Amino acid sequence: MNITILGAGNGGIVASVDLTRRGHDVTLYHTPESNADWDRNQLNDGIKFKGETVKINKFTQNIEEAIEHAEVIMVTLPTLAIAHYAKEVAPYLKDGQYIYINGASAMNSMKFMNVVKSEGYNPNVYIGETMSLTYACRYDHTSNEAELILTSTHNLFASYPSQHTDHMIEILKPLYDTLVPAKNILETTLNNGNPESHPGPAILNTGRIDYAGDEFYLYSQGITKHTVRVVEAIDKERQQICAALNFEQLDKSARSERSSYFPKGKTLLEQFNTSPILKDLKGPTTLQNRYIVEDVEEGLVLWASIGDAVGVDTPVIDSIIHLTGVLLDRNFFEEGLTLSKLGFDGAISPNTLNNLI
Numbered sequence: 001m002n003i004t005i006l007g008a009g010n011g012g013i014v015a016s017v018d019l020t021r022r023g024h025d026v027t028l029y030h031t032p033e034s035n036a037d038w039d040r041n042q043l044n045d046g047i048k049f050k051g052e053t054v055k056i057n058k059f060t061q062n063i064e065e066a067i068e069h070a071e072v073i074m075v076t077l078p079t080l081a082i083a084h085y086a087k088e089v090a091p092y093l094k095d096g097q098y099i100y101i102n103g104a105s106a107m108n109s110m111k112f113m114n115v116v117k118s119e120g121y122n123p124n125v126y127i128g129e130t131m132s133l134t135y136a137c138r139y140d141h142t143s144n145e146a147e148l149i150l151t152s153t154h155n156l157f158a159s160y161p162s163q164h165t166d167h168m169i170e171i172l173k174p175l176y177d178t179l180v181p182a183k184n185i186l187e188t189t190l191n192n193g194n195p196e197s198h199p200g201p202a203i204l205n206t207g208r209i210d211y212a213g214d215e216f217y218l219y220s221q222g223i224t225k226h227t228v229r230v231v232e233a234i235d236k237e238r239q240q241i242c243a244a245l246n247f248e249q250l251d252k253s254a255r256s257e258r259s260s261y262f263p264k265g266k267t268l269l270e271q272f273n274t275s276p277i278l279k280d281l282k283g284p285t286t287l288q289n290r291y292i293v294e295d296v297e298e299g300l301v302l303w304a305s306i307g308d309a310v311g312v313d314t315p316v317i318d319s320i321i322h323l324t325g326v327l328l329d330r331n332f333f334e335e336g337l338t339l340s341k342l343g344f345d346g347a348i349s350p351n352t353l354n355n356l357i
Helices: 010-021 040-045 063-067 079-092 108-118 162-172 185-189 199-203 206-215 218-222 228-244 252-258 268-274 290-310 315-328 350-356
Strands: 002-006 025-029 047-049 052-054 058-060 072-075 098-101 126-130 135-140 145-151 155-159 179-181
Touching (some): 002 010, 010 135, 072 079, 185 290, 199 290, 199 315, 218 268, 290 315
Parallel strands (some): 002 025, 072 098, 155 179
Antiparallel strands (some): 135 145
16 A cells, blocks of 8 residues: 655654555655654665664655655644644645544544645545554664554544544554544544643653653653542543543543553553553653643643533643643643634534534
């Protein structure tokens, strides 16, 4: 299959070599407006992966060239970068292409298409998103080596609009056979594990982050018997929103076990502290880290907005949004992503909201 990957970060680079190694024709694109640590010659000449050097079809910073022959366009980007890439790609999209947003879900499919249409284009494409990136992975630019740590074994997926979900899962099956149909992109958004895991414990460790910098480990040091209660409280509010929308209500621990990020038979605190996937990850090293800023601006603010729309109070989520804003001198309630900014206004019944998406 001809695949173009937008975004040459850890996820994009690892996906490019993994899919190439599995027989797909992969082009990797990164915007010329962004600086990165990698060497473009390294990316074109071959990347070390699983004991061999894998040569992808092409790395390019020309967007028209990148997607010209693409059957599937995979977007592996931070949510805050999606609008920029949607604007770049809009003039060159072709009818019948499949756009798969493979990352932390935040109603990104709707956001992407809103940008494309605002640029004056209306291609007949299919688009959808998973609740999270399919991989736990990293890329070391100094050694030019990609590492695939884990592939999620249960990743909720929905198309936008939702009637194309089953069709898209079938198309994407040669890439990933662990995609599970969600009711819509609201459900994938509310199952993104980052907003409940990162900002709360991180801002409660602000002094430690400011002091320790590069020697702070959120999962093994910052999540303690007390700060884990904030994760659990946010998760309870998230589950209440899911209940209002008639989605599955599964707690953080069970969801992470199902996707293979956490081992079974332990408390949530033990899972965070001992997870072989997470415990040795450094950071955040500053409050400006995207796992705080992005997970508030595009995560918790959106969850609170959905809660407001369907009549669910979110006092703990609201408090984390407010306190993060105080620490960073920003108003995330005004700056963050809301249903209103996506085109919805005011209170709306859960059934109506589900049917519109």
